[in-house]
Amino acid sequence: MLFNSIDFAVFLPVVFVLYWFVANKQLKFQNLLVVAASYYFYGSWDWRFLSLIFFSTLVDYLVGNKLNSEENLGKRKLLLWVSIVVNLGALGIFKYYDFFLENFVQAFSFFGYEIGAQSLNIILPVGISFYTFQTLSYTIDVYKRNLKPTTDFIAFAAFVSFFPQLVAGPIERASNLLPQFFKSRKFEYHKAVDGLRQILWGLFKKIVIADNCAEFANLIFNNSADYSGGALILGAIFFTFQIYGDFSGYSDIAIGTSRLFGFDLKRNFAFPYFSRDIAEFWRRWHISLSTWFRDYLYIPLGGSRGGTWGKIRNTFIIFIVSGFWHGANWTFIVWGFLNALYFLPLLLAKKNRSNLEIVAQGKWLPTPVDFFKMSFTFGLTVVAWVFFRAESLGHAQQILTDIFSFSGTWLPRGADFIGTSIHPFVLLSLLVIFISMEWIGREGEYALEKTFLRWMRPLRLSLYCLLSLIVLLFSGQENTFIYFQF
Numbered sequence: 001m002l003f004n005s006i007d008f009a010v011f012l013p014v015v016f017v018l019y020w021f022v023a024n025k026q027l028k029f030q031n032l033l034v035v036a037a038s039y040y041f042y043g044s045w046d047w048r049f050l051s052l053i054f055f056s057t058l059v060d061y062l063v064g065n066k067l068n069s070e071e072n073l074g075k076r077k078l079l080l081w082v083s084i085v086v087n088l089g090a091l092g093i094f095k096y097y098d099f100f101l102e103n104f105v106q107a108f109s110f111f112g113y114e115i116g117a118q119s120l121n122i123i124l125p126v127g128i129s130f131y132t133f134q135t136l137s138y139t140i141d142v143y144k145r146n147l148k149p150t151t152d153f154i155a156f157a158a159f160v161s162f163f164p165q166l167v168a169g170p171i172e173r174a175s176n177l178l179p180q181f182f183k184s185r186k187f188e189y190h191k192a193v194d195g196l197r198q199i200l201w202g203l204f205k206k207i208v209i210a211d212n213c214a215e216f217a218n219l220i221f222n223n224s225a226d227y228s229g230g231a232l233i234l235g236a237i238f239f240t241f242q243i244y245g246d247f248s249g250y251s252d253i254a255i256g257t258s259r260l261f262g263f264d265l266k267r268n269f270a271f272p273y274f275s276r277d278i279a280e281f282w283r284r285w286h287i288s289l290s291t292w293f294r295d296y297l298y299i300p301l302g303g304s305r306g307g308t309w310g311k312i313r314n315t316f317i318i319f320i321v322s323g324f325w326h327g328a329n330w331t332f333i334v335w336g337f338l339n340a341l342y343f344l345p346l347l348l349a350k351k352n353r354s355n356l357e358i359v360a361q362g363k364w365l366p367t368p369v370d371f372f373k374m375s376f377t378f379g380l381t382v383v384a385w386v387f388f389r390a391e392s393l394g395h396a397q398q399i400l401t402d403i404f405s406f407s408g409t410w411l412p413r414g415a416d417f418i419g420t421s422i423h424p425f426v427l428l429s430l431l432v433i434f435i436s437m438e439w440i441g442r443e444g445e446y447a448l449e450k451t452f453l454r455w456m457r458p459l460r461l462s463l464y465c466l467l468s469l470i471v472l473l474f475s476g477q478e479n480t481f482i483y484f485q486f
Helices: 006-022 027-043 047-069 073-110 128-143 153-161 174-182 189-222 229-260 278-284 287-298 308-326 330-348 368-389 393-403 424-440 457-474
Strands: none
Touching: 006 027, 006 229, 027 047, 027 153, 027 174, 047 073, 047 128, 047 153, 073 128, 128 153, 128 174, 128 287, 153 174, 189 229, 189 424, 189 457, 229 368, 229 393, 229 424, 278 287, 278 330, 278 368, 287 308, 308 330, 330 368, 330 393, 368 393
């Protein structure tokens, strides 16, 4: 079920009414309703994979409770490895089996040996990378005694399967979300209104910005050999805003929907394209995943505490693993490697935490220096996104070669975009409006949270109506979200 679908437009109010008017003041009934709604929401894609999420839930629930009563260190480690093997094993089979098999066969073919191996060609369960990491964090925290395990299976199942963030995050920690299932929840009008406001902004990002950018990005990347360097740059920029609008839009809708039910999810994006260096970018992009890798991989490896070579090794490990998390393709691995290269000079110069405050805080415009830094960082991310979007390393190389060739017909032409549903000038105008609103609202959790609340009520309502009208104008196609494939 898609957030931008008619099905969800019916599903959400039905669950909302049942939650607040039927199960109200009955905490266990509310939690049970969340589980039932979440399983229905997830099963609307493919009901067969409900068994997978249930199995993962059951294993980590049992392991967590056994860890609580087990004092023997060896047995505790064994229990932890049971959780790790079950969760990462399922992820590896569904997501990475064919990738490793294909590369294994190619490696032996290189030395003249032919190996007959059968790929699985199985469907990747939606959201498996997200809920796998979410349940793993629970087991690891219980193992480290940073968290008390729960004996309430329904509450734990609700934590694992919570439908707003189930298939594309934010990746929640048990320490933040799980305790909320044990607290009495009362409907708060201002919280619900704020949630609806964030949902509206998320839908605008997805339907108006991401989906329209996707049309141009797909056209250009899928036919890259036919386009000039200038047109390819536009394609890369359109994809840069497509993936941001798509993924951060999903997070906004997820967080806003959670508020409707009295839950607070962690922030997942903090205006990353206003970053002044790549370290700041990664503190602001997909925050729940970045902090997951930081806490459960980077710090256990030694983080930045060791010598220079240790820091370099840990940096490349975390970025390459992050790239591989996104998909079984060498393009994602190179994307991670490239970001590690971007990050490395800042780490070695000890400037990776130089820009912790909001850019131009309290000011209308950035300084020329900040503007240059933001532009340079944005340019680096655009180049990296080419690898993320390309079908293969050869495809990415061809695109970047054409971009930097500056040959005769380098500038884009109007004929390049004949047949698109929206004129490129209209899309660029929408992007200018979008970036301006993001800049104005950059000191809030999301663009509409604080700044626009200072407007007079009629102006504020007019803005919401205008955004709703634009969203409806561009609605019609239920385009899936990019991160569903991860």
